[in-house]
Amino acid sequence: FSGVLAEDVLLALLELQEELAATTAWVAGRNVSLQDVCYAPLNPSEPGVADCAVSSVTQYFQNNRSHLALTAVQEDGKDKGTVDWHDHLIYCV
Numbered sequence: 001f002s003g004v005l006a007e008d009v010l011l012a013l014l015e016l017q018e019e020l021a022a023t024t025a026w027v028a029g030r031n032v033s034l035q036d037v038c039y040a041p042l043n044p045s046e047p048g049v050a051d052c053a054v055s056s057v058t059q060y061f062q063n064n065r066s067h068l069a070l071t072a073v074q075e076d077g078k079d080k081g082t083v084d085w086h087d088h089l090i091y092c093v
Contacts, residue, residue: 007068007085010085013057014065034052038052060092061085070088
């Protein structure tokens with residue numbers, strides 16, 4: 001995988017999303033954060049940052065860098081190999 005699907009790009013995207021989720025601004029006399037303005041269909045009355053709908057390739061890994069780093073041993077008959085985020089992404093899409 002290369003370009004926007006390279007691991008270093010995905011990690012940078014996760015870092016950017018974390019920074020944006022922590023961003024606040026002073027508006028109309030109060031501190032406003034992402035959870036105040038995001039679309040949170042599963043918890044619309046009192047959303048937390050984790051409730052905000054995110055449309056990103058990193059969502060395939062639950063926006064979690066440790067999920068992106070996971071590997072597993074997989075056996076298919078006598079063939080044995082290691083699967084990682086590449087395989088997970090291919091399986092999902």
